[in-house]
Amino acid sequence: MDIYNAIDSFAALSQETRLKALRILVREEPQGLAAGEIARRLSVPHNTMSAHLAVLLRSGWVISQRRSRSIIYHANLKHMNETIQFLVHDCCANHPEICEPFMVPQCSCFET
Template sequence: MDKYESLAAFSALSNAPRLDAFRLLIKAGEAGLPSGEIAERLGAKQNSTSTNLAILQSAGLISSERDGRSVLYRANMVGVRGLLEFLMEDCCGGAPELCGAVLAEIICRPSQ
């Protein structure tokens, strides 16, 4: 992920409802969630949720797949990984082996 793709991702996440939807999809994992359920869980209007999901998808943070009459959304872990790699690219003054403990803590820490 380059600087401009990262800026698009950060812009997409800089809105509270979009951040909430993204975090919900991260929690849902590979199973994903239909757009209607995302709106319901967030207590949001369907049309606002659809707009927010389109912005997250455009930024490469989520993907969608038609499932009958509904659309199923999932976190795009390749996009998430790309954003994290971009942020950590120059970690620890060019000694990435020093970042292992930090990354393990982020990845393996249980939810609080």
């Protein structure tokens, strides 16, 4: 991830509804949720939720998958891991043990 991707990623999360939607999707992994269900949980109109999900898709935070007539959204855990790694890459003036609590383990849940 480069700095421009990071800026786009952070910008996408700098809005309350989008951040809440991402947090819901993280909790709902691995099954994901339809846009309508996310909108219902957040009490947001469907068209507004679709616009927010489009921003999250473009910035890499979510991925979508068509299932029959529905589009199911998933948190992109790989992108989340890459973003966290970007933040701690040059952590603590070459003393990585200080940043160890922030390091995300490399596990299969980040492979999407």
